[in-house]
Amino acid sequence: MINVLMCDDHLIVRQGLRQILADTEDIVVTAECDNGADALRAVREHRFDVVLLDIAMPQRDGLDVLVQIKREAARQPVLMLSTYPDKQYAGRSFRLGAAGYLNKRAGADLLTSAIRKVATGGIFVAPGQAEMLAMALAQPSANAPHEALSRREYQVFELIAAGHSVGDIAGQLALSPNTVSTYRSRILDKTGAQNDVGIAMYAVRHQLVEM
CATH class of the missing domain: 3.40.50.2300 (Response regulator)
Structure with missing residues (x-):
């Protein structure tokens, strides 16, 4: 068995x-x-x-x-x-x-x-x-920065890349805005992006979002 x-x-x-x-x-x-x-x-x-x-x-x-x-x-x-x-x-x-x-x-x-x-x-x-x-x-992206994102960080990452605000993301994921902001800071640190536009550009560059 x-x-x-x-x-x-x-x-x-x-x-x-x-x-x-x-x-x-x-x-x-x-x-x-x-x-x-x-x-x-x-x-x-x-x-x-x-x-x-x-x-x-x-x-x-x-x-x-x-x-x-x-x-x-x-x-x-x-x-x-x-x-x-x-x-x-x-x-x-x-x-x-x-x-x-x-x-x-x-x-x-x-x-x-x-x-x-x-x-x-x-x-x-x-x-x-x-x-x-x-x-x-x-692909050499096996060790790309986004691979270090946790599941929840990756969810927030995707929504930021899609143009959603912190408030929108908090509502969709049933999290507080402060928690989403914490995840956003971790995402910026791990990907090297400077802001939300940088996160979106990173996602496009690594083909992580549909164009």
């Missing part, structure tokens, strides 16, 4: 994933959690064949948790789940040590195939991701 730790902060998502996996004969969810801290605690205390890890996790985002898991248990297979565009997060996930990346819009068959693949030590690449990943991983 393939023992799975399922980590997602939305109960309805966990219920749906659990139902999908309950229909298989070889995959069982042996533990689940709804935040990054509990995910790390579970990995430290138990052995799992696969960790299903949502990128948008509270307390510590999924990419941060992934880095910590690989630091403490380098051989632990982690399959990242996300609603975000593959172009933005799949490459980052693989660079940080993920064994696979799957968009939540994928079907049940693809999910079970991905779990079986990474459980046996393989790397799962979804149909349509291969060429995009090959280009992303081959």
Whole structure:
């Protein structure tokens, strides 16, 4: 049996994933959690064949948790789940040590195939991701400044690049303006941009926004 730790902060998502996996004969969810801290605690205390890890996790985002898991248990297979565009997060996930990346819009068959693949030590690449990943991983931008942005910083980065004000971003992300301003300062420091226009130009130069 393939023992799975399922980590997602939305109960309805966990219920749906659990139902999908309950229909298989070889995959069982042996533990689940709804935040990054509990995910790390579970990995430290138990052995799992696969960790299903949502990128948008509270307390510590999924990419941060992934880095910590690989630091403490380098051989632990982690399959990242996300609603975000593959172009933005799949490459980052693989660079940080993920064994696979799957968009939540994928079907049940693809999910079970991905779990079986990474459980046996393989790397799962979804149909349509291969060429995009090959280009992303081959580019020297692998160590580009924006790679150091956290998930939340990257969200703010995208919205600033799209022309949104601090107030607009605060409303969209349910954050205080002061918190958004703090993220903005970190983004400026990490990218070397001088202002919001500089952030937008950086995003265009690195092809991180659609023109």
